[in-house]
Amino acid sequence: MTFSMNLSPAVPAKAGIQHRRTSWIPAFAGMTAWALAALCGPAHAQGTAYVSSEKDDALTMIDLATLTVKGTVPTCKRGRHIQLTPDRKIMVACTDSNAADLIDPATGKSLRRIPLGDEPEAFDLSPDGKTIYVSNEDEAETSFIDAASGKTLQSIKVGQEPEGVKVSADGKTLYVTSEVASLVHVIDVATAKITKNVKVGKRPRRMAITPDGKELWVTNELDASVSIVATATHTVVGTLKFEVKGARAQDITPVGILMTRDGKRAFVALGKANHVAFVDVASRKVSNLVLVGKRAWNVALDKAEAKLLVVNGLSDDVTVVDVPGAKAIKSIPVGRVPYGVAIVE
Amino acid sequence: MFRMTFCMRQRHVLNGLTLMLCAAIAPVAAAGTLKATLIVPADDPRLERSRLERAYLGHTGGPATDGLQVALDEGKFELGAAGAAVTLSVVNAATPEAARAAAQAAEKAGASVLLTDLGTDATLAVADAVKLPVLNLGDSADRLRQQDCRPRLFHLLPSERMRADALAQTLVSRKWSKLLMLVGSSPQDQLRAATAQASIKRYGLQLVATKPFKLSADPRERDLANPLLLTAGATYDAVWVVDSDGEFARSLPYRIVLPRPVVGDGGLVALAWHAQFERYGAPQVSRRFAKATKRPMTDHDWAAWMGGKALIAIATSEPKGPNAAWAQAVAKTPVDGSKGGNLSFRPWDGQLRQPMLLTDGQGVISQAPIEGLLHPTDVLDTLGADAPEKLCKATR
Numbered sequence: 208m209t210f211s212m213n214l215s216p217a218v219p220a221k222a223g224i225q226h227r228r229t230s231w232i233p234a235f236a237g238m239t240a241w242a243l244a245a246l247c248g249p250a251h252a253q254g255t256a257y258v259s260s261e262k263d264d265a266l267t268m269i270d271l272a273t274l275t276v277k278g279t280v281p282t283c284k285r286g287r288h289i290q291l292t293p294d295r296k297i298m299v300a301c302t303d304s305n306a307a308d309l310i311d312p313a314t315g316k317s318l319r320r321i322p323l324g325d326e327p328e329a330f331d332l333s334p335d336g337k338t339i340y341v342s343n344e345d346e347a348e349t350s351f352i353d354a355a356s357g358k359t360l361q362s363i364k365v366g367q368e369p370e371g372v373k374v375s376a377d378g379k380t381l382y383v384t385s386e387v388a389s390l391v392h393v394i395d396v397a398t399a400k401i402t403k404n405v406k407v408g409k410r411p412r413r414m415a416i417t418p419d420g421k422e423l424w425v426t427n428e429l430d431a432s433v434s435i436v437a438t439a440t441h442t443v444v445g446t447l448k449f450e451v452k453g454a455r456a457q458d459i460t461p462v463g464i465l466m467t468r469d470g471k472r473a474f475v476a477l478g479k480a481n482h483v484a485f486v487d488v489a490s491r492k493v494s495n496l497v498l499v500g501k502r503a504w505n506v507a508l509d510k511a512e513a514k515l516l517v518v519n520g521l522s523d524d525v526t527v528v529d530v531p532g533a534k535a536i537k538s539i540p541v542g543r544v545p546y547g548v549a550i551v552e
Numbered sequence: 553m554f555r556m557t558f559c560m561r562q563r564h565v566l567n568g569l570t571l572m573l574c575a576a577i578a579p580v581a582a583a584g585t586l587k588a589t590l591i592v593p594a595d596d597p598r599l600e601r602s603r604l605e606r607a608y609l610g611h612t613g614g615p616a617t618d619g620l621q622v623a624l625d626e627g628k629f630e631l632g633a634a635g636a637a638v639t640l641s642v643v644n645a646a647t648p649e650a651a652r653a654a655a656q657a658a659e660k661a662g663a664s665v666l667l668t669d670l671g672t673d674a675t676l677a678v679a680d681a682v683k684l685p686v687l688n689l690g691d692s693a694d695r696l697r698q699q700d701c702r703p704r705l706f707h708l709l710p711s712e713r714m715r716a717d718a719l720a721q722t723l724v725s726r727k728w729s730k731l732l733m734l735v736g737s738s739p740q741d742q743l744r745a746a747t748a749q750a751s752i753k754r755y756g757l758q759l760v761a762t763k764p765f766k767l768s769a770d771p772r773e774r775d776l777a778n779p780l781l782l783t784a785g786a787t788y789d790a791v792w793v794v795d796s797d798g799e800f801a802r803s804l805p806y807r808i809v810l811p812r813p814v815v816g817d818g819g820l821v822a823l824a825w826h827a828q829f830e831r832y833g834a835p836q837v838s839r840r841f842a843k844a845t846k847r848p849m850t851d852h853d854w855a856a857w858m859g860g861k862a863l864i865a866i867a868t869s870e871p872k873g874p875n876a877a878w879a880q881a882v883a884k885t886p887v888d889g890s891k892g893g894n895l896s897f898r899p900w901d902g903q904l905r906q907p908m909l910l911t912d913g914q915g916v917i918s919q920a921p922i923e924g925l926l927h928p929t930d931v932l933d934t935l936g937a938d939a940p941e942k943l944c945k946a947t948r
Contacts, residue, residue, distance in 0.1 A: 345839060347626075366629035368836050386833060387888070388630035404633035409888055429886075429894045455930070457893040479892070 254552030255312065256507065256516050258525055259286035259299050260542025266299065266310070267541040269516075271509060271550070274527055274537050280315050282308045288329040289547040292354075293336040297549055300327040300341065307339065312551040322357045324350045329370055329413075333396075334378045342369035342383055349383045349392070351399060361399040365392050373414040373423070375438070382423060384411035391425055391434075393441050403441045407434035412462045413505070417488065418470035426475060431459035433475060435491065447491050454480040463505035467512050474515055476503035483517050483526075485533060495533035499526035505547040518545045584872040585637040588863050589658035590667040590689075591678060592616060594646040608798030609821040609913050610715075613850030616669035616689050616859070617642055622841050623860025630864055636871040638863050645670070648677035655681040664875045665866075665882070667859050672696060679705045684875070685882045689859045690852055694747055697901040697937055701944035706882060706902040708862070709855040710824050712744050714936035716751035718822035718908035718920035719792070719815055721934070724755050725922040728789035728813070733762040734782055734804070740796040748794055748816070760788045767800050783808035792816040819912065822920065825854030825891075826911040832892040854889070858904065861887050883948065898933070901944040905932040 253272040257280070260267065265279040266286065283301030286308070292298050297310040300323060307321045307330070323330070323341045330341040338360070339352040349369060351361040366385025373382045374396070381394040389411060393403040408427025411434070415424045422444075423436040435445040449459050460478030466488065467473075473486040476499075483503055485495040500519025507516045508530075515528040519538070523545060526538045597603065598612040607613065617640075624638060631637060643658065645651035651674040655666055659682045666682060668675050669690035679686045679702040688696060688707045696702075697711050710718075723729065731752060735745040745762070752759050766776040775781050783791060791808055793816040795801035801818030813819055827838040827848040841849035841857065849857075866881040886894035887904075895906050908920040921931045937943045 344836060345843075367626040367840070368833060385629060387626055388633065390629060390633050404629065406633060409886070409894060429888055457930075460893070 254509065254550055256525070256548050256550045257289060257297050257299075257310075257312075258518060258541045258548045259289045259546045260523075261285050261287065261302075261544040261546055263542035264301075265542060266297070267545075268315075269525065269539055269541070271514065271552070274539060276539060276541065278315075279542075280310060280317075282310065282317065283320060287327075287546045289549045290330075290332070291549050291551065292332060293334070295551065297551065298330075298332070298339075299547075300330050302326050302328055302344065307341075321352065321354060322359075323352055324348065324359060324362070329372045331372045331374045331381075333374060334376065340372050340374055340381050340383075342372050344368055344370075347385075349381070349394065351396075363392075363394060363399055363401065365401070366390050366404075371411065371413040371425070373416060375416065376420055380438070382414055384414065384425060386410045386412065386428070389427075391423070391436060405436055405441050405443065407436070407443060408432050408446070413464050415464045415466045415473060417466065418468065424464055424466075424473060426461040426464050428460045428462055428478060431456045431461065431477075433461060433464065433473075433486075445491055447486065447493075449475070449477055449480070449484055449493065451477060451480045451482050451496060454482075460502075463503070463518070465506045465508060465515075467508070474506050474508070476506050476517055478502050478504070481519075483515065483528060485530075497528050497533055497535055499528065499535055500524050500538055504545070507548040507550050509550055510552045516548050516550070518548050520544060520546065584635070585639055586664045586863060586867040586873065586878055587662055588638060588640045588665045588667060589654075589661075589663045590616060590620065590640060590642045590669065591645050591651055591654050591658075591674075592642060592669045593671070593674070594644040594650070606798065606802075607850075608802065608817075609911065610817065610823055610851060611798060612669075612690065612852045614845065614847060614853065616667075616852070616856040618845045619689075619841065619849075619853040619856030619858075620667070620860040622844050623857045623864065625844070626840060627860070627864035630868055634868040634871045636867040638867050640860075640863075645674065648674040651675075652677040652681040654678075655684075655686075658682075659684055662875075664873065664878045665863060669856070672700075675705070676700060676702070685879050687859045687862060687882075689856045694743070694937075697903050698943040699945075701901050701946045703946045703948050704879070704902075706862075706897050706904070708858045708904050709852065710906060710908060711903060711936050712747045713751065714903070714906075714908060715822040716744075716748045717754070717935045718910065719748075719820070720751040720755040720757060721920045721922045721925065722820070722822070722910050722918060723757055723790060723815065725918075725924075729757050730760050730788045731757055731790055731792050732760050732783060732786055732788040733792045733794065734765045734800075735762060735794045736797060736800065737764060737766060738796055741794050744796060745794045748792060752792075760786050765793075765795075765800055767797075779804055779807040780809045783810065788812060790815050791819075793818050820910055820917060821913070822908045822910055824851040824906065824908065825849060826851070826909050826913075826916050828911075828915045829891075829909055830916070833890045837890045858887060858889055858895075861889070898936075898939070899948055900939045900942075901937060902948070903936055905930065905935070907932065908935060 256269040258267045270277045283304035285303035286299045289299040309318045324343045326345040327341045328344045347367045349363045366388025368386035371384040383392045391405040395402050408430030410428040412426045425434045433447040437444045459480040463476035465474045475484045482496045484493045499517045501522035502520040504518045504520040517526045524538045524540045529536045643654040645654045655678040667687045672693045685704045768777040791814045793801045795817040805814040805819045838849045865885045865887050870877040886896045889895045909916045910918045
């Protein structure tokens with residue numbers, strides 16, 4: 208396939224792997240004065256991206272100033288969804304450990320593990336950070352977990368292979384996708400009951416809510432599309448189809464989605480089409496397509512919304528996209544089968 | 553609005569036929585229930601314990617009801633949300649005549665779709681007996697997709713030609729172009745060897761020699777039975793073994809005279825599915841299947857599961873039916889097979905287009921179509937009979 212292009216050259220990839228295998232503390236000790244200066248200076252302000260990968264039991268740390276791997280953090284088994292808690296800690300769900308790992312970015316150490324039920328894949332947090340809402344893949348359940356005690360407060364049966372989990376800004380409504388049933392389950396948090404099943408495209412994956420709370424955008428992996436659901440009525444009010452020159456519809460498999468803080472632009476990773484789409488939210492039109500690595504999966508933005516990090520599941524790297532220029536600037540080798548990314552600045 | 557009814561695994565004996573009912577979700581108004589009937593062989597020799605225990609790659613791993621049941625169980629939410637319902641009944645048939653009678657009885661009783669896990673003649677008897685769509689779950693015979701194709705007959709399991717094309721493509725990608733072929737003596741082996749030879753020719757590979765083999769310990773037949781003697785006297789990059797029975801092919805790798813790989817029915821085998829496939833949500837499917845049935849999911853199980861997925865897909869696309877709407881929906885409703893994309897039936901022969909997995913039995917080594925292969929419309933159509941070949945004359 209002409210479009211399946213891996214931007215990362217083979218040699219730096221090897222160097223990256225060697226770097227990863229050294230534990231992160233010796234990596235710090237072995238740093239040159241230049242690197243240390245970079246770390247303590249403006250680079251530090253630029254922050255660190257933490258990348259989960261399914262086959263390493265570790266997070267890879269990317270320094271956002273130098274765009275290089277600066278070390279790894281050991282974590283639980285088969286790390287998948289990763290996001291920041293309201294108090295700026297890193298939380299990663301580990302499917303094979305049935306737990307979340309809570310990591311302090313200041314020390315790079317695990318603070319504690321929180322049981323998440325069987326095979327957790329993705330989660331979201333209540334606005335106060337006290338409750339974790341998690342999709343339990345094999346049991347086809349959504350669980351409410353008390354973050355402090357790790358106790359399961361509720362378990363709700365949902366369609367098979369639940370994946371994306373998103374809670375509304377007011378914390379009252381929870382949305383969970385079922386990949387097999389092609390549904391978004393609308394769950395009332397107070398009663399822990401499904402209030403509606405919204406039929407979207409085939410194999411719905413991830414979601415984003417517009418900052419005004421009016422629209423829920425859902426990526427459909429096997430439909431090359433995003434379904435736009437009105438949150439007032441919980442009905443599909445629009446569908447955004449993706450097209451990539453040189454790629455056939457069946458190779459466009461959208462998964463990761465993210466919106467800017469002002470809600471004007473969305474970024475959608477197009478999976479096997481190896482591109483990330485920039486979407487104008489108001490007009491629901493694609494403005495740019497940027498070539499990244501193989502099977503573009505999840506995405507994250509830095510605070511300035513100038514850099515977009517795209518995790519490439521099948522080329523074991525992360526592509527950094529310059530947002531104003533809509534251009535890939537570097538691909539950085541990370542762990543094996545990378546999944547998600549969270550940025551701490 | 554909906555009342556959940558759990559699977560009723562009750563067996564009723566009706567006029568010597570075994571019937572198993574399983575409703576996924578039954579809405580209160582049962583007007584739009586898609587009724588499916590599966591016809592399977594009576595006393596199926598493929599399901600004898602000694603046969604199942606050998607677990608030859610590409611052979612049936614258990615009853616087709618296992619995969620169907622897993623699919624219908626996991627479809628509950630989707631059916632419920634659409635206000636649709638599917639029921640499945642199972643009928644045994646010992647002969648093609650019995651299969652024909654069972655199909656006619658099912659049609660008369662209001663069945664919407666028939667499914668078969670039968671031999672080629674019985675499959676044709678069913679397809680010719682009714683005006684309903686028939687989903688062939690378990691027969692890979694090329695003639696069902698070519699000279700004996702039928703307008704309403706659909707195939708979930710890949711054809712023999714798709715398997716041979718997948719293997720030939722893989723050999724091309726490895727540049728293992730010189731092949732020695734060993735062929736068993738059954739009529740099925742002869743047919744499948746011809747299919748393999750056509751694939752070899754199509755992909756520009758070179759057949760160095762074709763030799764018959766025989767399972768025997770008789771010293772007078774050692775030229776036919778001894779792998780060292782069978783594979784000596786020629787140079788080749790790989791040995792392609794055609795052995796529908798499976799016993800000879802299983803122990804052929806590592807016993808040939810040159811240090812070369814074995815492919816075909818032993819060594820590297822092209823299949824629709826393997827329980828160790830790691831991509832596209834496949835492990836979850838295999839895990840659900842293993843949990844429900846206590847055995848690993850084989851390629852035949854995947855085809856049966858896909859039959860169930862197809863029922864759910866057409867029932868949810870037309871929740872109210874009627875039968876005519878469901879019959880139309882089969883051809884145009886894509887089905888998610890957890891192999892990385894939406895899968896659809898080829899309009900020219902009813903075959904489900906799909907990627908193939910190359911396995912050594914332990915894991916999935918690679919996939920076909922191979923990377924870099926081009927096709928004017930859909931690269932999946934490089935596997936099996938393509939439209940311009942016009943091998944199926946039936947109008948759909």
